[in-house]
Amino acid sequence: MDSVPKSAASVKKILCEAPMESVVQVSGTVISRPPGQENPKMPTGEIEIKVKSAQLLNTCKKLPFEIKDFVKKTEALRLQYRYLDLRSFQMQYNLRLRSRMVMKMREYLCNLHGFVDIETPTLFKRTPGGAKEFVIPSREPGKFYCLPQSPQQFKQLLMVGGLDRYFQVARCYRDEGSRPDRQPEFTQIDIEMSFVDQIGIRSLIEGLLQYSWPSDKDPVVVPFPSMTFAEALASYGTDKPDTRFGMKIVDISDVFRNTKVGFLQDALSKPQGTVKAICISEGAKYLKRKDIESLRKLAADHFNQEVLPVFPKANRNWNSPVAKSIMEEQRSELIRLMEIQEDGVVLLTAGEHRKACSVLGKLRLECADLLEARGLVLRDPALFSFLWVVDFPLFLPKEENPGELESAHHPFTAPHPSDIHLLHTEPKQVRSQHYDLVLNGNEIGGGSIRIHDAELQRYILATLLKEDVKLLSHLLQALDFGAPPHGGIALGLDRLICLVTGAPSIRDVIAFPKSFRGHDLMSNAPDSLPPEELKPYHIQVSWPADSEAEKSSLNQPYHPES
Amino acid sequence: MDSVPKSAASVKKILCEAPMESVVQVSGTVISRPPGQENPKMPTGEIEIKVKSAQLLNTCKKLPFEIKDFVKKTEALRLQYRYLDLRSFQMQYNLRLRSRMVMKMREYLCNLHGFVDIETPTLFKRTPGGAKEFVIPSREPGKFYCLPQSPQQFKQLLMVGGLDRYFQVARCYRDEGSRPDRQPEFTQIDIEMSFVDQIGIRSLIEGLLQYSWPSDKDPVVVPFPSMTFAEALASYGTDKPDTRFGMKIVDISDVFRNTKVGFLQDALSKPQGTVKAICISEGAKYLKRKDIESLRKLAADHFNQEVLPVFPKANRNWNSPVAKSIMEEQRSELIRLMEIQEDGVVLLTAGEHRKACSVLGKLRLECADLLEARGLVLRDPALFSFLWVVDFPLFLPKEENPGELESAHHPFTAPHPSDIHLLHTEPKQVRSQHYDLVLNGNEIGGGSIRIHDAELQRYILATLLKEDVKLLSHLLQALDFGAPPHGGIALGLDRLICLVTGAPSIRDVIAFPKSFRGHDLMSNAPDSLPPEELKPYHIQVSWPADSEAEKSSLNQPYHPES
Structure with missing residues (x-):
């Protein structure tokens, strides 16, 4: 490191010769900017420093792209040099806004409404039908953990456990292969309450969004309008209407x-x-x-x-x-x-x-x-149009076998009280107590009042859905031990922040996102592992017959995705 | 569900016949307790309800153990029926205190000190020497993600990215097999700052603990005393002295x-x-x-x-x-x-x-x-004796080959400024800028000032530690692009809460912990999976030669650990 120089000339030399984006330390006196040179758009726009000494703390090598040039870069390049991309105004704004908004949500839930922030495990067990769950081999031969798609079971078990107001900013996992604008790991604001009905959850969430909404946006007006699923379909042809x-x-x-x-x-x-x-x-x-x-x-x-x-x-x-x-x-x-x-x-x-x-x-x-x-404005980007969609069907015909039923959302959703009598006769006609929160045509949350009656839960799982109840025996058993009526919701945080910031993709509100193929383009994950590192987990790779070429290229240098 | 009864007799019948731990809904008038029957120890101890009607919302079946009987149960039974165990006074106290304390930490960091809460990925790449990292097969043959032991690389990359005050309540993973009082997933308060020195981090953490400390405990006195590693070893024979x-x-x-x-x-x-x-x-x-x-x-x-x-x-x-x-x-x-x-x-x-x-x-x-x-009190459980241990050696001789060096903590730790000249001549003599926070003889945190100079980092990784720098090329490259001087710390949240609450084990401050063998005794995770569910991940189980018996018993009923 250079020593601290004394003369004005050497200070000038250091500051002028330091490449762009280098780190310098200057000492001096804070003074007002000369009249006419103030910049009211900058937080420090009224002052400058009369430098006495300067030191170059770290030099920046030639950048692969200009930091300011946010829009012109390919996304692959931005993801490869994510640490540089993070210096852009947009990424700083998005991530700082996300942090502030989540903090406000926590204040609302924890400090104002008595919720308890509880962490739930991510090393869990396969859920029935959880085909999109990543598997993690353990050191016991043939035994695997799974990364859960949501803390659904745990949040319900917490209600049984007397932690009657739970929330968590929960990391969730879903292995959907390559899908645009999806991430293999994502975050949800996960909430569950005992002794609550649909209206209770809805007004809690309305208050939550109102309280945490950034002050530089138009305030959120509550209550949000609501619409039945049937009406949404009939009027907008979708269960997530853009009502702007x-x-x-x-x-x-x-x-x-x-x-x-x-x-x-x-x-x-x-x-x-x-x-x-x-x-x-x-x-x-x-x-x-x-x-x-x-x-x-x-x-x-x-x-x-x-x-x-x-x-x-x-x-x-x-x-x-x-x-x-x-x-x-x-x-x-x-x-x-x-x-x-x-x-x-x-x-x-x-x-x-x-x-x-x-x-x-x-x-x-x-x-x-x-x-x-063509220049018309139909969907004002400054407008946030929230909508509850309610009264979904409880079951849908299975896609591969329309004679059988599957849950429209998940098997723990309670039936609509007015339709319970239809469960035994016309289950397809039963509406659920599920609710979706829609913002500008995007589903940003969903939840339901849950089944708290073990018998009803068993009937739906075993008789109507024909699921293997063994895999859920712990949950069924828990309902037998005095489970309170309860319900909850999960908000998709990445999507919500994306809409609030107006970012073009959820990748722009996540510090280190994966590419749409699920790759970390900066570190090159996922990566190959030597077979001896798989040994403790008692697994080996089954190479597809046609992948010998691929296998031999595993140690080739890395090529970014385009 | 029963309909709401009207007569006093039927109300009495419902309430008297409801089994313990059942859920009832009563309507009536809140009145004062009769004189002499107040209970000042209960939040509701001054009132009672004159019941008009009652409804049994959910019946509780015969419990496997009494909820109040916290101490007498075996831990295996408690973990199997965790949702019942959570109703105990101790678990409610521990989890609610944990939530409040973390919330106060967030207020201190986010609201008072301008930190940005940033989530970092948990699907990452193997770190060099990361033998304790769980592996996750991807849908690309032979390619694996790993669950990181800490967000170390990401927090440093955030500093390079200009997010100069980062924190996260971070889920971390370490596969250590069966070890008492360790969990395969655990949580740390993860912090990193730019333009900070050791004293800066230390006083931040002292303020953090003082601010978040529960009000029912003796207040935290700052600053904490500090001791060199050499002194701790000489006076207490350990790097984590219990100074009570x-x-x-x-x-x-x-x-x-x-x-x-x-x-x-x-x-x-x-x-x-x-x-x-x-x-x-x-x-x-x-x-x-x-x-x-x-x-x-x-x-x-x-x-x-x-x-x-x-x-x-x-x-x-x-x-x-x-x-x-x-x-x-x-x-x-x-x-x-x-x-x-x-x-x-x-x-x-x-x-x-x-x-x-x-x-x-x-x-x-x-x-x-x-x-x-024998009845003497040496270590007052109400006393919290914090201590910084500093000036650790930067390197240790490798256990398996004492002629070579390994990092005493991790390879990103900066050398002590006074010892930099020894790096090329006597690296074993170099002290580091690492610091540990010790509480009552337990290490509850550790951190360091990091290396921000790419050349120094390369020299330490390649020449002194003989690591394969390719695996860290993204981090080395990042240091080349104007990385600021930076440092940070991580506090082990589970251990900290365990000490604050006086819980006998970290399992008592985690809602759904794993057993010491890494099992979820409630849901029976990890569990076996049918081979077709492994197919998308291109892996198969390598059964150990002597495990055929084990294999055939995979679908046997579950036996709790003792």
Whole structure:
């Protein structure tokens, strides 16, 4: 290290010759900036230091990219040199805001509402159907821990254990392979309470978000509106509606009940057959013919569903033969029913209720993208539109075998009190006491009132879901020993902070995220291990037949992902 | 669920017939307790409820043990029914105190000292020499993540990244197999700062503990005393002295320098040869002959070291031939030097400095146990005696090959500024800037000022430690890009809370701990997995040759550990 220089010239030399991003120590006198040179945007913008001595503490070598150049770098480069990327204004803002917001949440829960912060294990046991859980070999041959997807079982056991207000900022794990904007480890604000109902949890969370909301954003208005799952599907075609803008789905079956148009009649005659539409305000002004065609193609390709553009008031029809088949009186009825203004475009589809809603829900978001690309603002980034979605079905038909049931959320969710009588007769009709919290079209949390009755839990697990109850015997047994009624929720912290900061990806609110392939591009994890390090765990690698080439390249130098 | 009854008789019936630990809901009027029936020890001791209606919300089946009967249960039973054990007064107290204390720490760090709470990954890469790290197979054949033993690399990278005050309540992992009072996952208060020196970190931590200390304990007095490693070894025979009581080791080599006693002369003539002793006050009164013999046996069995009891003032000698060989003048000199009172017993040993200190350090604690078993109080459980131990050696000779060096703590520890010149000539003589925090004889934290100079770090890793620097290339590279001087510390939270609450084991301050064999006795983790669940991870179990019997018993019912 250089010694402290004395002369003004040598000070100047040190400071001028130090490469960008080097670390220097200066001593001197704090003085006001000369008039006109103040910078009110900087916290230190009113002062400067009259330097007496300077010392170069650490030199910075040539940087792989400029720190300020946040947007222009590839993400792979940013992740490889994460420690440099962290110096950017954006990453500093995101991580510091995250820390402050979590701290406020803790104050709210711990100090204001008597919650107890309890850590639960991450070395746990496979949960039934936990196909996405990482496995960890132990030193006992053939025995494995698993990294849990959430502390669900533990939080319920804490309620049985009399820790009646639990919370934890919990690390969770999910092995989903490569999925964009997902992380193999993520964090949730995990909450559970005894003697609480749905409204109790909801107002707790509303207060929590209001209390912890950053002061530089518009304040959170409570209570949040709520909507049933059925209504969300019918009006927005999704269980996580972005309620910042309209363009709601309208059921126009009645308009076409007596039409002669064959494909509409076909659709309406089938079970749950409907005709649905969304109206794109100013669509005729901002959307081009190719936009409409790409929307129709999307519906055809991804939903196998025909979508029909109608221009009820605009003097345009693009000679679409299907559109022509809509009669003038139906057009007028549409205008009345959907409150269509000048230049409004209607996208119409016919088919089974859920499918028709889904396709229009997707097109609604696509239209918003298209209109915003043309300069309209539908989804104000400064607006935070919270929504509770409630009354989900308790069960869904299994995808691989629709004759059987699976839990819509998880098997500990309590049935809706009004529907309990249907459990034995029409379980598919039973609504649950599950609730999702949606923010600007993203699910940021979910929870439920749980089953606290051991018999009911056994009936649902064994009889309705046909699960192996042995794996959950400890939980079932716990319910037998005076479990209080309880419920809870988990908020996805990474997603929430991402929405609050307006970051383009959750990777921008995590200090050291994995790439979308699950790699740490800085340290090159996961990495190969010599076989002797696997020996204590009694495992060996089963090399796929075609991976000999791959195997021999394991010790090759590292190539970043693109 | 029962419907709400109306008559007083039916209310009484419900409440009287509900088994212990059942959950009931009562409605009624809060009234004062009749005079004389108040219980000031209960928060609700002044009131009672005049019940109008009652409802049994959940019945409790016959309990495997009484909740109040905390001490009499075996720990295996407590861990198997952890959710019941959590209802005990002790577990509620421990977990709630832990939550409050951590919350106060967060307030101190986040709100008062500008620290940023940053989460670091737990799916990471093997660190060099990280033989105790759990491995996690990924979906890429032969590639593994590891669970880190601490966020050491990440916290240093955060300093390089300009997050100059980092903290995290960090989950850490260490696979040590079966070790009493260790947990495979544990929690540390992890802290790192830029532009800080040893004193800066130490006063931060002193303030942190003072601020977060429970109000029902004696307040923490700061600053904490500090002691060099050399002094701790010489006076207490350990690097974590329990400074609640004296009985310090005294070097009495000079007393025996000119003696004729052969074995003392032998010892003194060897390199670093010494004669050392501790004085057990009132030992002659409280210790029995068999106690002294068991202490001597311990020294012989575990340290291969002869220990000699001397009774300088008591009129007793038990005819020990070695003791007789100590002359009267040496005895008087001992009394003067060690300030021996009536009934004091001296335990004397001769040998190499470090070994002599170690054996007497161990005997010092054994004596304290023995005296306390006889009713003396040496270590007041209400007393919290903090101590900094500093100036550790930077390197130690490798156990398996004493010609080579290994880091006494970890390879990122900075050398003591006064000793840097010795790095190239006498590295074994270099002291480090490591510091340990000791509480009542337990190491509860440790940290250091780190190396921020890439060249120095490379020299230590490659030349002195002969490590493969490739595995740490990202960290070395980071130091090249303007890393600030930095340092930090980690406090072992489980151990700290254990000492604060006076719990007999860290398992009593963790909601769901593993048994000493690393098992979750409630859910039976780790558990066997069907081979198809290992397939996505490209691993298979290598069954030990003699474990076929074990393998076939994998699906047998569970037997709790004893």
